Amino acid sequence: MTEAQADVLIIGSGHSGGMVAKVLTEKGISCLMLNAGPIVDFQKDRELKPAYELPYRGFKMPGRLEHVFQATEFNANTWVDEKEVPYTYDQGNPYNWVRVRLFGGRSLFWSRQSFRLSDYEFKAKDHDGFGDNWPISLADLAPYYSRVEEIFRVSGHPDGLPQYPDGNFVVNDSPWSGSMQRFIAAGKKLNVPVCKPRSAMGRDGLASSINLLLPDAIATGKFTAVPNVVVRQITMDKNTGRANGALFVDRHSRREMSVNARVVILAAGCLESTRLLLNSGLANSSGVLGHYLIDNVYGPGVVCSVPEARDGKATPDLMGGGALIPRFRNINTKAKNFIRGYALNVSSSTRPMDPRNFAAYGADLQKKLDSYEGSGFSMGMMGEVLSHYEHYVSIDKNVVDAWDIPVLHVETSYTDNEFNMARDAVDTGVAMAEAAGFEVLSRNYDPNPPGYSIHELGTCRMGDNPKTSVLNKWNQSHDIKNLYVVDGSSFVSSGWQNPTMTILALSMRAAEHLAEQMRQGNV
């Protein structure tokens, strides 16, 4: 088979794959999308059930999905099982690789926090000398962010802060609850800004590739998808030095097949795209493929109670609503023992409290739960992880997955910068809570294992220098002009921000660049 089956082969169906499919097909370019898992039927595949009808009474099935802290017995079937697609790591440095192979990928389940990176991230090296700048700035990406925010209907409030760039928002002018007003006042005393959160509203309760992006691609008649095929390798035309398609395995039968295309786009999720390139032995003339693995630090946080809301006195005026404290460290001042910064997610809750907040049991615990119900106020950290060459993924030649494809070995851990930042985040949260008159019930300084945030980034980073980066500033391989990688693996630094909006804006920009290159006959 030498005839190309499609102009562009897209591997992966999440946010980035969906975006490139939409942009390219709307320009008349035919796209074939391969996805490793099945298509979900939201009506057929889900139903409300009580825990007592489940085999483990609502407990996560023992021994299964041990690195997916987000897994429950209810949602266990939506995650990739580590026994089916293993990965390895050194015993002392566990890694939580949290994956979804359903059609639509993790765009089906993301938390929807929608932020732009600022030039404190794109040009981070200019501020503190560490690491590398991105080859682009906010000005390059801003027009794409605006279009993505429109598609995803991002609710937010313009705040005019350079480290928290405003966007194309559905403006959220809702009033702050009383507890939030007290927290904002406490922040003013400590020079900590407290802003409205920014979140994709999507449509019909979903903000995913399958409802916001792919319908536009499907409408062009230029889009075809093949679910349940696991790509093993990107194939090359030896004469031209260009990619010409892929080898894949049927997920059920394990039949091996090949497919041809003029262009190949990897959108399989950061580490799966990198794994595919490593297994294919491609796009690594720089030697940095797999290196500079980063993510966001999650886990440290504070739980408080608003005393005036206890004993049934919580009102909608006093309690409720969320806030976001954008990065404020190392903007105008210098923190003593870490660079970069973190954000805090803030939530005022009218719900019952978690019993773990009380060192009590039996009737005494129940009394406390009754008294504190509706008075909860909590903060959770989202911190930048510094990019190091020594934090990397490679192929573990001794282990294969269920389709005989060699798996990844992950080698990473947090360093003092992340731990010191975590300590500062919790101490700052406690100081603000106390200044607001809240009772601090619980605090945690310990980060969750790397990977937990489901924001794995880097390993295929972009840059102007082909000797120190895998992709150019258009997400295009330096080595192979008709090979693009559009998921989070292109990131040079993580920032504190949920990366989804940036992944979407980058993939939209990459697809437009590719379409133009194809029009000019360069690709």
Add this chain to the structure above:
Amino acid sequence: MKAIVAVPVTATSMFGQTTTAPSGEKTSAPQTSSTSTVPPADTAPRSIDQRGSFGFQSPVIPATVPDAIATTEGHFFDARQMATLRKLGDILLPPLDGYPGSAQASAPEFIDFLISVSPAERQHMYRSGLDQLNADAEKRFAVPFADVNAEQADALLRPWLRVWMRDHPPAEPFAQFINLAHEDIRTATMNSQIWSIAATSAGERAPGIGLYWSPIDPDIEMYV
């Protein structure tokens, strides 16, 4: 596969249809198929569902969950450990305000099952934790933990209770056991059917109801 099952073809029509007719154009099955001397079943693909049940509607069977009519046969903990766990459940989550306690929800028996299928580390934490709790009771009050009174139980347990956050249980082994066992006892009790019935009759929303995802197009041979 699903499409094949759902299409109501008979063996005769399927075997006869060796060519695809353009829509709207009537053709008869090729002669070779119906006059062949070779039995078609030897060479042609078989239709999967030949049993004529396509139009069948399933009746509603009055089904219940096993917990409603049976008790769990525990076999993991020894008798002393089980007695300690039952007592621990009674102390940590007794019946309160019309809701069942640990014993009424058979939480200890369920936990015996759960730990029996858990990783070795969790099994060790439970066994050594229960053993230590009992040893502490014997040492301080000269009775098994199963026989301590409320005041004695409080003296044994309270020093180990911690405030902690999800995914970050206390690091000291015995504190970890006490706090994780407390959480397990609460979950096993509050997710039970008997708790759900109590909540419903109290006019409250039953806990433990969630959006369950079925296995989606599972692999034929998982974990090869």
